[in-house]
Amino acid sequence: MWVGSKMAGMMEKQLVAATHIIEQQLDAEIEKLDNLDNDDLDAIRRDRLAAMKKRQEKKREWVANGHGHYTELYDEKEFFETTKKSENVVCHFYRDQFMRCKIVDKHLQILAQKHLETKFCKINAEKAPFLTARLKIRILPTISLVKNGKTKDYIVGFSDLGNKDDFTTETMEWRIGQSALLEYEGDLLCPPSAIRNKTGMAKKTIRGGRRGDDSDSDSDY
Structure with a gap:
């Protein structure tokens, strides 16, 4: 009975530790986004727009090839x-x-x-x-x-x-x-x-x- 209780306690500690790590990673990502300046945001928008344009070009190519x-x-x-x-x-x-x-x-x-x-x-x-x-x-x-x-x-x-x-x-x-x-x-x-x-x-x-x-x-x- 004591062994089972001990294992349950260890699993609970591991779960808490894993949850803490995930929360830290999430907090770091949020902080990173919060610290973005206008230049960073503009770069993200440009990259996104370029990706969208490239996708549209591919779609036109696919349609031209009978897709x-x-x-x-x-x-x-x-x-x-x-x-x-x-x-x-x-x-x-x-x-x-x-x-x-x-x-x-x-x-x-x-x-x-x-x-x-x-x-x-x-x-x-x-x-x-x-x-x-x-x-x-x-x-x-x-x-x-x-x-x-x-x-x-x-x-x-x-x-x-x-x-x-x-x-x-x-x-x-x-x-x-x-x-x-x-x-x-x-x-x-x-x-x-x-x-x-x-x-x-x-x-x-x-x-x-x-x-x-x-x-x-x-x-x-």
């Missing part, structure tokens, strides 16, 4: 041109016959409008034989995640999305965010709570789905 829309690429040349123009490219390799490809289309259409910083597109795998061979795409749907002209990651079938057809758009957003292909504001360490299940998926770090098997995918390409 904001989920677009169709009609040949392999167009794919390479797109990955050269845009820093972040999410490209869905599909076939018209596969229902799961249509599910992917629905989610990427929504994300394209939400994330202007990323180019969302799709290409018919049958019309891009060289590209599918080069990227070793064997299962559809496959989403290629390309950053700065280099393929960084793949989402193959739905194995990374909960292994079910009714996953949420937020789940797709989270999975793409893991590869830093869009500006994700949530917790990258675990998927959105809506898709957590009893298999422990929330604790799993997902990378490189292309190498894994996906028995639930529509078809081997």
Whole structure:
């Protein structure tokens, strides 16, 4: 009983000490802000304004490159041109016959409008034989995640999305965010709570789905 009371007392002291440190840091930040002179404030405003202007310039560049829309690429040349123009490219390799490809289309259409910083597109795998061979795409749907002209990651079938057809758009957003292909504001360490299940998926770090098997995918390409 005495040991438990002693441990509780130690924990309380540690908590008080940690709280004191946080309060000191906060007080220091407040004092720093209070001591800013007009020149400091003007510099902060200039930096903020410059950052806003740079962001606006990037948005104009993104729009000029077709960002904001989920677009169709009609040949392999167009794919390479797109990955050269845009820093972040999410490209869905599909076939018209596969229902799961249509599910992917629905989610990427929504994300394209939400994330202007990323180019969302799709290409018919049958019309891009060289590209599918080069990227070793064997299962559809496959989403290629390309950053700065280099393929960084793949989402193959739905194995990374909960292994079910009714996953949420937020789940797709989270999975793409893991590869830093869009500006994700949530917790990258675990998927959105809506898709957590009893298999422990929330604790799993997902990378490189292309190498894994996906028995639930529509078809081997």
